[in-house]
Amino acid sequence: MTHFGFLSTYPPTRCGLATFTEALASELATDGVPAPIIVRALDVRDSGPDPAVVGRVPTTTELIARDRVSMRTAVRALDGCDVAIVQHEYGIYGGPDGDEIIPLLRSLATPAIVVLHTVLSEPTPHQRAVLETVCKLAATVVVMTDNAREILNRSYNVKPSKVHVIPHGVPVPRATSVTKRTGSKRILTWGLISPGKGLEWGIRAIAGLRDTVPPVEYVIAGQTHPKVLAHDGERYREALQQLITDLGLGAIVTLDDRYRDATELAELVAGADVVLLPYDSRDQATSGVLIEAVAAGVPVVATGFPHAVELLGRGAGVIARHQDPESMAAAIRTILEAEGAAEQMHQAGLRDTHDFSWPRVADHYRAIAHRMVRVAA
Structure with missing residues (x-):
């Protein structure tokens, strides 16, 4: 051995x-x-x-x-x-x-x-x-x-x-106790927060979805990256919170900095209707968040970084343009409103990550x- x-x-x-x-x-x-x-x-x-x-x-x-x-x-x-x-x-x-x-x-x-x-x-x-x-x-x-x-x-x-x-x-799928929400669709981004994650574009995209029925809510879950915290404190998170306020999105966008263990995170992801990855990077070869979202069967909207293009190209999500909130909003709207789209992406995600x-x-x-x-x- x-x-x-x-x-x-x-x-x-x-x-x-x-x-x-x-x-x-x-x-x-x-x-x-x-x-x-x-x-x-x-x-x-x-x-x-x-x-x-x-x-x-x-x-x-x-x-x-x-x-x-x-x-x-x-x-x-x-x-x-x-x-x-x-x-x-x-x-x-x-x-x-x-x-x-x-x-x-x-x-x-x-x-x-x-x-x-x-x-x-x-x-x-x-x-x-x-x-x-x-x-x-x-x-x-x-x-x-x-x-x-x-x-x-x-x-x-x-x-x-x-x-x-x-x-x-990816973790072996486990049974999760998800509280079914009524009256809204949840968009989720999770992972350590740092400049370059493009969260400001994700927030602006949600501003373009205020007319959806049922309404959407956007949860950004994650603590500030420890290296960012050591050098810049919470400056980026504070800028995001100010943007939420300026756009009048305080009732539907939440910055959640609680630490979650594996079970709590699995429950959070399972309760999402769409995972949004609005990353600025055009070179990101690997994203653990992306692969875990796809493996959970949650439809994904991501910018066109290489791992997203490769994995979502088989049907588990939609690619949006970098730094383009209108493109992100349109992709989210497609998943939420096109008949059968979310279920097809769910099945594609489970199929494509079966061996992961x-x-x-x-x-x-x-x-x-x-x-x-x-x-x-």
């Missing part, structure tokens, strides 16, 4: 990569294998309690940005494993474009699976150099969409034989790791 190590952000940090790694680690922490090694990537040392993988307690250490001692400690910890699974995102490691990950990978004796969460179609020269070097040092490179693999093959000097597509996992459960995704990682260990033996 393969002993896994992980390098990533990780709970109690709250971000998409931390949630992804916790879910994958919990699935790979099966009986009969040593508890996983977790190396948490942090900007500064954290004195909080150690996290726990569901059912197993991992050994944890920290990789602190710009701290060479913690880098050596992280390498020693990961070298105690058979395979290291390294999450790559430009913003989570120290140095320009997170380039401090490069000396760590060079020092690592254990073979690494590098999971790319962002593959830019038009990177800066330094971003390109970082990603190409990271991929060169990896034994295996994982992307989560066909589009991301095509960009790597077309625009980067990365060996195609190294690259594997494994989808972003975390247990199945973990099996893909196990298979790749097994081959890597066998080759290294």
Whole structure:
């Protein structure tokens, strides 16, 4: 049985990569294998309690940005494993474009699976150099969409034989107790809040739906991203609240900053009529929120970032134009008013994400790791 190590952000940090790694680690922490090694990537040392993988307690250490001692400690910890699974995102490691990950990978004796969460179609020269070097040092490179693999093959000097597509996992569907609402249709956006999420365009789109029957309500659920909070406080959230007030939408648009556990979040998503992802990014290769919404069978309206174009193109939602509230409003209106549209999207979402459960995704990682260990033996 393969002993896994992980390098990533990780709970109690709250971000998409931390949630992804916790879910994958919990699935790979099966009986009969040593508890996983977790190396948490942090900007500064954290004195909080150690996290726990569901059912197993991992050994944890920290990789602190710009701290060479913690880098050596992280390498020693990961070298105690058979395979290291390294999450790559430009913003989570120290140095320009997170380039401090490069000396760590060079020092690592254990073979690494590098999971790319962002593959830019038009990177800066330094971003390109970082990603190409990271991929060169990896034994295996994982992307989560066909589009991301095509960009790597077309625009980067990365060996195609190294690259594997494994989808972003989703929780196994669970029964939820949803209180049926009467008199309104709920539009939902959830996830950590930060500039670039395009929420101001989503709010403006709702202003164009005040005449719908039944009426709509818009819930934006999520806390401010911890890095945004550290640098700018609640400035973005406050600007959104001011926009809601200026547009006279206080009765139908809610900014909800409560933290929800997995069960509470599942109930919130199950109660939505439409999920709206008005993201500004035109390069986002992977969205956990998108895949979870589609897997829940909720129709999605999203701007045309690559993951949305690939996944929704099979019928689970509608693509709207970036920074265009009229386009978003028209897409929402289609779902709410066109006969049978919502049900067709519901069925398409369940069909297209049938094989995306975390247990199945973990099996893909196990298979790749097994081959890597066998080759290294």
